[in-house]
Amino acid sequence: QVQLVESGGGLVQAGGSLRLSCAASARVFGNLAVGWFRLAPGKERELVAVISGSGDGTYYAEFVDGRFTISRDRAKNTVDLQLNRLKPEDTATYYCAAGAAMSRRVDSYTSWGQGTQVTVSS
Secondary structure, eight states, X not given: OOOEEEXXXXXXXXXXXXXXXXXXXXXXXXXXXXXXXXXXTTSOOEEEEEEOSSSSOEEEOGGGTTOEEEEEETTTTEEEEEEOSOOGGGOEEEEEEEESSOOSOGGGOOEEOOOEEEEEEO
C-alpha cells in the first residue's frame, strides 16, 4: 500500500483559491490512478476529481463546474488539486487516494492519506 500525505489545506474566503498536494512514498505512485475525495460534516464521502496513471485522463464531479484542476507533478511525485472560486459548501476534509485504475467509486481506492482540511468562509 502506498503511503500518501495531503497538504495545502487552509482557511480562505469565498472566491479564494487553494492548491492541495498529495505526496506519495514510492515512484510507483506515478503509474496509479489518483482520486481526490472530500468529506463534509453530515455528508457522505464524495469524489471530487480523478486522474489516470498516465495523466491523460481526468474526471471531475459535476459540482466542480470548471473550478478545480487535477494534475500530476512527476518531478515531485505528487498529484495536485487546484481549487479556485471556492464556495462555503466546499468546506470539507479533502483526501487523496490511489488505485489501480480510474474509478468514481470510493471502494476502488485502497491507499488513502490522512486528509487536509479546507475551510471556506463567507
